Amino acid sequence: MHTLAQLRAGELSGITRLDLVDGLTEFPREIFDLADSLEVLNLSGNALSTLPEDLHRLTRLRVLFCSDNRFTELPACLGQCAALTMIGFKANRIARVPAEALPPLLRWLILTDNCIETLPTELGERPYLQKLMLAGNRLQALPESLRQCHRLELIRIAANQLTELPQWLLQLPSLTWLAYAGNPLETEADAKALEATPRIDWSALRLEKKLGEGASGVIHQAVWQSAEQPPMAVAVKLYKGEMTSDGSPLHEMNACITAGLHPNLIRVEGRIVDHPQQTAGLVMQLIAPSYRNLAALPSLASCSRDIYPEDLRFSATVALRIASGIASVAEHLHGHGITHGDLYGHNILWNELGDCLLGDFGAASFHAISDSLESRALQRIEVRAFGVLLGELLARIDSGLSDELRRTLEDLERRCCQPQVLARPGFGEVVQTLAAFNSIN
Template sequence: MASGMKSRIPRGQQATPKGPSGRLGKLNPIFQKQTSAMEASQLSPLIVKQARKSGKLNLSGKSLTTVPERVWTLDSLDELEIKSLEMRISDSARDEEDSKWWDHEPLTNLDISNNCITSISPSIKYAAALTTLMLQHNSLCTLPNEIGQLQRLKILNLSHNKLTDLPEGVFGLKELRQLNLSFNHLEDLSESIGDLNMLEKLDLSHNRLTVLSPGIGFLTHLTHLMATHNQIADVPPDVGNLRVLRELDLSNNEIPSLPLLGELRKLEIFRAEHNNITDLPDFTGCASIHEVHLSGNCIAELSETELEALEQVRVLCLRDNKLEVIPESVTCLKNLIRLDVGNNGIKDLPACLSLLPHLSTLTLDGNPLRTIRTDVIKGGTTRVLKVLRGQLSNDLSPSMNQNSGLPGMNAQPWPNKYNMKSSRSLNLGMRQITEVPDEVFEEAVQAEVYNVDLCKNLLTQVPSGVTLVAELLTELNLSNNKLTTLPTTLTACKRLQYLEVSQNLLTDLPPNFDAFEQLREINFSFNRFEAVPACLYGLPKLEILMCRDNKIKEIDAVGLGSIPRLATLDLSNNDISSVPPQLGLIRLHCLELAGNSFKVPRQNILSKGTPSILSYLRDRLPK
């Protein structure tokens, strides 16, 4: 300080230094790095007490960078707890019921997702009772080999991390049922994956894989295999060994061809959209196949043999390929409900398409059609099929009647239980019936049917006998009738997976339809709905929602976003005036919006397909 100048600081008081130990260091900023002590404090005595009582510990979203070491030894007492226990014993104190250390539940469920954890301690081996371990949405680059000592682990979620490889210990988890490795940096998957022989669900999506490991062929209990958004160019024939596989998704890869899939007798859903596939895969032997999605490939031709193998398919998506002709052998797809051949090079449609008894959605936009006027195509499927029926030559008309299943003068219009037993289905479609006696459904119960088809009749209400087969029913088709309401008693069909109620007079669904926890697909197109029924929001397994050609005015993006597995959404030909940008946040495989009154997105965006539409909507989200 210059001489002659007096300090303004009172005596006995020093200036506060600027630094960690000074005034500024005592500030409590909103954003600060957590110390080990702070992170350990997240595991308070109360949380420990609750975890020991329930066997579950939730540390999700706590901004942790490391896992407190105490987590791995939660089943044992620490030093303070031992001393406290000794004091209580010496004082002859009685433990309360909820503090008896010998009565604690072992830690079986641990959720430390949505943190900033970069590594896991080898001490994880001490949490040997774990059956569920949630580590998704962290920053893990490696895993300790000791994770393999969790021999009771059944569910392991490692999605949304930075893993480049897996330790061999992971492949020693013999009880593992579900393994989620999506959104990581995996470039290779060891053949040791085949050692997880109890695995039922495997998700490898959004990685950097170039080859699908042959070891996957040894996963004989696998029911769901997801490997989307990789760089896979080779699918080994070993995939054909997955005899109980129900869903296979290989979309968004670089696959040029697929091996024989005929041994996949349980396969229900096949997706290989946006690849380089040039030929329709051979599905001969896939007796359960219901959905085939091959949009965005290079398929130029459909052979009769290939189509005959898809006799059971209900949904066939071949959008954005190189097709120029739809062969007349398409009539062998007698169960087809939805056919999407948009954005191909098709110039003519075979009139025999109108012979398909269940076809309710035919998407043709983006083709250079010459025999069908543009205004007819915009009029929707019903109008297109009507025009095609008018083009049928006289010699095909008797064939149509013959194949339609109309009883005519048949003395026995109702199927007997022996016929139903062989097909496990009750098929009463296109009989012009107004009611079905309960006796028919009683015989259906004895035949153990799981499929009831009542389409194209004159029903004004759902036959009460449907509830008699409720315990087995998984598929119900009520399309093309005169239904104005659906009964609340339908929810007795707890196993229902597919519900077809298109082309009726419905305006809403009963609110108790949220009880359909197994429902995978519902089609209520060509009705009078003014909104998507709220009872469908949140359904855990709903994947396909068809609601075109109604009077829907608004899109509830929040409600639709609450359907966790929604993949296909058709809202075309409604009265929608605006499209909320939040719709772009839903991970949809197929989105149809054409034929509404909104001005954005424009037609040039809609014509580019689902990925472009969703990207456009995301770009419009508020920053």
């Protein structure tokens, strides 16, 4: 993190990234002294409501973050920034998005948790648009012009006021990760599953070390002591209740419960009741320390693609075991009327044997269990996500895979990722295909 004093003293000359949180109410003009080098500007967490009209003087600026400020509209000056590709204005008070605010090379737009009711038609005229984060607004419709965005891979429209998913959205050739929970259009969670979930009194839990924290909540290792069983080591997730880029954390909790039991899911032991602050939470299976994340989150540069360790390699047996496990659990979820919405390597835990667990239901959405063109399309959008994952696994197999099997698996990857959504295989077919590969291998 940098300081305004450093900036004014000229100590930051030549930097490519500036992170400035200093209670700013006005844009510091000294930032223009960095115009020859500055590529990433982070002004999140201030009290800004405007940006200067001559922002385009920052000719190298590619990424701008202004989340958690006081903007009521997306600044029109952004559209004049010729190199700008990523814009983040999460958690402001934005009600208006003028067409003039959309730069020509726009690739990644974050407008989560604002007050937006409509979006300009011109949004669909940005051919490089790849990620669009709109959860937690007041949208009743999406601009139909987005049908032209053939590179759009990830869209978050959860917690809006949408009454239907447009047919053109479900036909986008590259759409891979879709979250739409918390809209009037969504099928409700299985009430019986929610009701049947055991209730675990907060007093029966003793929190120990913190295991991790994400946008939706905090996870602790804990001990669960009940009258019916000896003390049991568990994981406790306490939800924050705030809007995330994917949607509502409480909706995530419902999806975890409704998902039920599967060998490749983290088991839910019960739902926490009587927390002193009325915080919602789940008690879950404690995962062995031998499990680790398959990949890291996408970077600013990779946009929609996970980052894998450069030296990560698998045997064919391990890679196929991971692929088979994830295909199986995705088929299971679809059978329960759930799309995961974030089927990514960074949401998969694995060990050296190829055992794996799919986690993070923050982007999960409910759909009708009955077969229809819509449910089939929603499921096959997720099949594309699996195809991307399969390609990432195949690229890292270093032994045990014959040329013939590799060609066959690469063909499966291509079929999962083909642009015609309904022509992709369902997960039932994917599971059967991988089972045959495993038996041969």
